[in-house]
Amino acid sequence: xxxxxxxxxxxxxxxxxxxxxxxxxxxxxxxxxxxxxxxxxxxxxxxxxxxxxxxxxxxxxxxxxxxxxxxxxxxxxxxxxxxxxxxxxxxxxxxxxxxxxxxxxxxxxxxxxxxxxxxxxxxxxxxxxxxxxxxxxxxxxxxxxxxxxxxxxxxxxxxxxxxxxxxxxxxxxxxxxxxxxxxxxxxxxxxxxxxxxxxxxxxxxxxxxxxxxxxxxxxxxxxxxxxxxxxxxxxxxxxxxxxxxxxxxxxxxxxxxxxxxxxxxxxxxxxxxxxxxxxxxxxxxxxxxxxxxxxxxxxxxxxxxxxxxxxxxxxxxxxxxxxxxxxxxxxxxxxxxxxxxxxxxxxxxxxxxxxxxxxxxxxxxxxxxxxxxxxxxxxxxxxxxxxxxxxxxxxxxxxxxxxxxxxxxxxxxxxxxxxxxxxxxxxxxxxxxxxxxxxxxxxxxxxxxxxxxxxxxxxxxxxxxxxx
Numbered sequence: 001x002x003x004x005x006x007x008x009x010x011x012x013x014x015x016x017x018x019x020x021x022x023x024x025x026x027x028x029x030x031x032x033x034x035x036x037x038x039x040x041x042x043x044x045x046x047x048x049x050x051x052x053x054x055x056x057x058x059x060x061x062x063x064x065x066x067x068x069x070x071x072x073x074x075x076x077x078x079x080x081x082x083x084x085x086x087x088x089x090x091x092x093x094x095x096x097x098x099x100x101x102x103x104x105x106x107x108x109x110x111x112x113x114x115x116x117x118x119x120x121x122x123x124x125x126x127x128x129x130x131x132x133x134x135x136x137x138x139x140x141x142x143x144x145x146x147x148x149x150x151x152x153x154x155x156x157x158x159x160x161x162x163x164x165x166x167x168x169x170x171x172x173x174x175x176x177x178x179x180x181x182x183x184x185x186x187x188x189x190x191x192x193x194x195x196x197x198x199x200x201x202x203x204x205x206x207x208x209x210x211x212x213x214x215x216x217x218x219x220x221x222x223x224x225x226x227x228x229x230x231x232x233x234x235x236x237x238x239x240x241x242x243x244x245x246x247x248x249x250x251x252x253x254x255x256x257x258x259x260x261x262x263x264x265x266x267x268x269x270x271x272x273x274x275x276x277x278x279x280x281x282x283x284x285x286x287x288x289x290x291x292x293x294x295x296x297x298x299x300x301x302x303x304x305x306x307x308x309x310x311x312x313x314x315x316x317x318x319x320x321x322x323x324x325x326x327x328x329x330x331x332x333x334x335x336x337x338x339x340x341x342x343x344x345x346x347x348x349x350x351x352x353x354x355x356x357x358x359x360x361x362x363x364x365x366x367x368x369x370x371x372x373x374x375x376x377x378x379x380x381x382x383x384x385x386x387x388x389x390x391x392x393x394x395x396x397x398x399x400x401x402x403x404x405x406x407x408x409x410x411x412x413x414x415x416x417x418x419x420x421x422x423x424x425x426x427x428x429x430x431x432x433x434x435x436x437x438x439x440x441x442x443x444x445x446x447x448x449x450x451x452x453x454x455x456x457x458x459x460x461x462x463x464x465x466x467x468x
Contacts, residue, residue, distance in 0.1 A: 002038035002182045006056055009033060013060040017068055023148045026061055027155045030135055030426045033057025035163055035213075039178065039205045040186040049128040058134045058426050065138055078144035079440035085381060089133060091374040095367055096125035098334040103341065110347020117337045125338065135426040136378065139433025144441055146400040152434055153220045153403055157236060160217035164243050167200035167210065171246050175201045194248040211247035212423045215255050216410045218244050223263045223406035250303075251420065255413050268397060268405035269390045275405070275412035276387050279380050282415045286364055286372070289325065317420060320354045321361050328365040335368035342366050359422035379415060379428065382436035383408045389442040404438050407431055 013033075017025040034057060042050035049055070100117040107114040143152055166177050175192045178201070179185050192199045192207050199207035218240045225233035244256060262271055281288075300318070304311030327342060328335065336342035342365030344353040356362050363372040386408050390401065411431040417423045 002041045002184075003043070005038060005182075006041065006043060006051070006053070009037060009056050010060040010063065013057075013064050017064040022065065022068060023142050023151045024155070026065060026138055026142050027152050027430070028159075029061040029064070030057050030138075030430055031155060031159045033060070034204075034425055034427060035159060036203050038182045038186075039203055041182070049124045049131075054426050055128070055131040058131050058138075062134045062138060065142065078141055078437050079444045081140060081436070082385070082440065085378070085436065088374055088378045088381065089137075092129050092133060092371075092378060093126055095334070095371040095374055096122045096129065096337075098370060099125075099337045099367060102331065102334045103337040107341055109345065111349075112345045112347060114339050114341050114345075117339070117341075121338060133378070133429060136429035136433040136436075139430040140437040141433075143430070143434035144437025146398070146438075149400055149403050149407065149434060149438055152430070153224060153407065156217050156220040157224065157240070160214060160240060160243070161236065163202065163213075164240075166202045167214075167243060167246065170200040170202060171198055174198050175207075177202050197248060199248045200246070206421075207247065208249060208251075208421050209423055209425075211244070211249035211252040212414070212417055212421070213427075214240065214244045214247055215252040216414065216427075218256055219259055219263055219406060219410050219413070222260050223403060226264050227402060251417070255416070259409055259413060263406050263409060268401040269394060271402075271405035272383070272387050272390055272408050275409040276383050278409075278412040279383050279415050282360075282412070282419060283376050283380055285419050286325070286360060289321065290329075314420075317357050320356070321358060323354050324356055324361045324365055328361065328368070331368060333368045334370050335364070335366045335372075337366060357422065358420055359418040359424055362422060376415070379411065379432045382432045382439060383412060385443070386435055386439035389439045393442055398442065400438070401442075404435065404442075408435050411435055 013025075013029045016029055019025075020028065033053060037053035037056060039053060042052050043056075044050045051059075100119070100122045104116040104118075106116045139152075142148060170177060170192075175185075175189070175198055181203070186204075187201065187206055192201055194207075200210050201207045202210060204210050204213070218237065221233070221237040221240050225237045241256070244252060262274055300311055300315045303314045323344060324342070327344065330336075340352075342362075343356065345351065346353050356365070360372070360376075363375055367375065386404065390397065390405070393401075411428070414423065414428050414431065
């Protein structure tokens with residue numbers, strides 16, 4: 001069943017593009033693929049990286065955007081991306097070359113053997129990075145105007161409303177959706193048990209992924225309710241807050257308590273400044289961690305006061321981080337590469353001796369400072385650009401400034417979550433691309449409106465959408 005669904009996804013995405021305008025179809029293609037495609041399932045192909053749900057969603061969406069590029073009436077395109085963003089994309093693509101060049105030696109530790117990196121690693125890793133960055137480029141190219149921004153925010157809310165049905169089933173009956181549909185459970189079942197109940201996991205990799213998605217949707221719903229405070233929008237926001245509580249994750253509750261009042265009460269420029277502070281602090285976390293400037297003991301004590309179990313879990317994460325960071329600093333510039341070379345293995349059994357949780361330490365170990373900076377700055381720079389654009393337009397902010405600043409905050413919260421978790425998804429890159437496109441538009445003061453209309457786009461030439 002998982003293979004059938006994965007192979008059928010391009011046809012499903014093609015159907016979306018035949019029935020929706022390109023902006024709506026793009027967002028739904030990436031969001032629905034992330035929500036419903038089988039997790040922890042990979043289609044292994046020779047000489048290329050295995051295709052998982054994230055890659056399938058991005059490739060299918062990218063292909064259909066390319067196929068429909070001439071099927072619509074001519075319209076104004078997005079503003080220029082900028083040399084710095086272009087340079088960061090290029091650095092991300094060439095980083096695997098440096099990593100492979102500095103990791104040709106095999107690692108032999110006890111009974112374990114990890115081969116050196118070859119040209120095949122460079123090719124596979126470059127393809128993987130292309131698929132990872134593709135939603136960023138698509139978000140910039142299609143969601144750069146006010147309409148695209150609103151489509152993205154509303155679809156996030158609607159997507160979580162649909163997903164909440166499956167979440168409620170799992171909260172009541174235990175996490176079984178993936179077993180019922182795909183025939184396997186994607187993670188450790190004990191990770192779904194918290195505070196005397198079940199945490200939903202549905203079709204994602206971990207319950208924390210569901211919680212992270214839920215808090216982002218709560219933020220989107222909250223700012224929509226601020227824009228139009230009618231009964232429906234307020235009710236949706238309150239309902240999603242209840243769903244967030246049912247996720248039983250202390251981290252996302254803290255995120256919501258901090259960000260939701262900002263989104264509801266303060267000005268767009270202030271929201272963007274706070275988002276920038278959060279994103280920069282997340283980027284600098286490895287530096288603070290290495291220099292012992294991060295209050296680890298205080299955070300553990302606070303967690304212990306809330307729940308000894310959570311405090312022990314957090315302390316375990318910090319210990320793992322310390323070991324992995326020491327390993328990463330043995331090859332600090334370009335990292336260790338893949339094949340678990342950056343991890344500690346038991347010399348006898350070959351099993352993992354430490355568990356990598358935070359994506360920052362995974363990036364640092366695999367790609368080094370060079371690759372880590374390239375990956376993170378590509379996601380951070382759109383918020384920087386937006387801050388400059390809002391300062392330039394502070395005397396005449398456009399109506400969509402509130403939604404745009406909220407999207408920047410959603411991106412910043414997602415980046416903050418990369419410290420304890422690895423919750424980066426195609427949506428993360430889609431957010432970043434949309435923020436950058438709209439920020440460049442505001443900075444250039446063009447404000448060109450999209451000419452596509454909601455509903456089905458009428459093709460100019462016969463093609464795949466017409467056939468479907």
